């Protein structure tokens with residue numbers, strides 16, 4: 001297989017033979033893509049896939065969407081890539097975001113979700129003068145030291161009566177970063193109350209994905225988000241919504257439109273540029289204005305910040321999302337696929353539940369919808385993985401881990417749903433046989 005040969009070659013050039021450790025799937029399973037098209041791709045061995053992984057979320061319209069690519073190419077031809085100076089385009093894109101996200105009064109741009117989270121957290125610390133950040137078990141906020149601590153749910157015994165251990169995502173982290181973070185389970189008002197009663201005066205912010213895009217799209221309840229908002233206000237802590245996955249995907253105005261509750265700061269990335277590297281963080285003017293040159297001011301910037309390529313892509317993507325019903329199509333297509341999967345699982349009498357919206361839904365093999373990462377332990381994630389691997393072998397790409405949602409894009413409206421149902425049926429039958 002060409003992909004196996006390519007991996008042998010790339011192993012000479014990069015650790016694990018890949019540019020991102022999560023792309024390594026094993027000596028014969030690591031995927032090498034040749035060409036992306038609409039809602040799928042062809043790999044280097046000529047195999048075609050419908051792709052529900054979609055690069056972990058950025059693709060909201062489809063791969064190689066001309067409505068985005070052509071304005072970007074035109075921008076590069078006519079204006080150039082970047083200069084390290086300001087452009088009119090900076091404000092044009094900011095104003096488009098503000099027109100659909102009323103929670104944003106001022107913002108700054110970044111190049112990745114990680115960078116946007118770093119900017120938001122630093123701004124929150126600068127504003128509050130406090131150090132600690134509360135994060136939610138099962139959330140993910142990028143690969144920088146303090147966000148690389150997690151509750152070890154995989155080894156946790158729910159019957160033990162003990163709290164899960166906190167562990168790092170690998171070595172090399174600054175050890176003190178552990179002390180800056182406090183992990184709590186989603187939807188537990190008791191845990192929220194306890195952490196604030198103990199450390200409330202030191203908490204700069206709560207950082208949360210209200211729909212856990214890295215934990216099967218499990219959703220915060222409306223009551224939890226309302227209480228979280230009140231608690232942050234009561235203690236003078238900031239509420240940061242990490243909308244790197246949900247922004248410009250679950251609704252034009254992201255989760256804040258769905259919940260009707262605004263964060264003080266929000267991070268965006270992924271769907272904002274339909275695959276081009278562009279991100280942002282922003283929120284209340286008084287908080288964002290902490291980014292200044294005073295002695296107390298927060299520093300933010302970077303060589304590639306607000307480069308023309310990323311901004312031209314964001315401008316074009318936002319235009320499509322604002323002017324068309326693309327997001328409604330994405331949502332309806334996701335709902336259709338959930339129904340199709342429900343029929344297949346019912347046929348085989350396997351319990352199934354979904355969490356999250358159609359645009360990024362989680363599939364859980366359990367009678368009841370998990371409410372937080374601890375509940376995930378009660379789902380049959382091994383059967384899910386066998387099911388997912390069988391789908392992959394038949395040309396349906398997704399992450400073989402039920403903590404990663406199915407991502408939808410507008411182009412998926414044109415897939416062959418009948419074929420998808422047949423393939424899912426065969427895949428589940430095989431998975432139940434243990435293969």
Ligand SMILES: Cc1ncc(COP(=O)(O)O)c(C=O)c1O
Pocket residue numbers: 056112113114115117140141142143209213214242243244245269
């Ligand atoms: C919610 C969330 N925040 C932050 C990040 C980090 O984004 P990036 O990989 O662009 O640095 C991710 C990445 O998946 C994410 O899902």
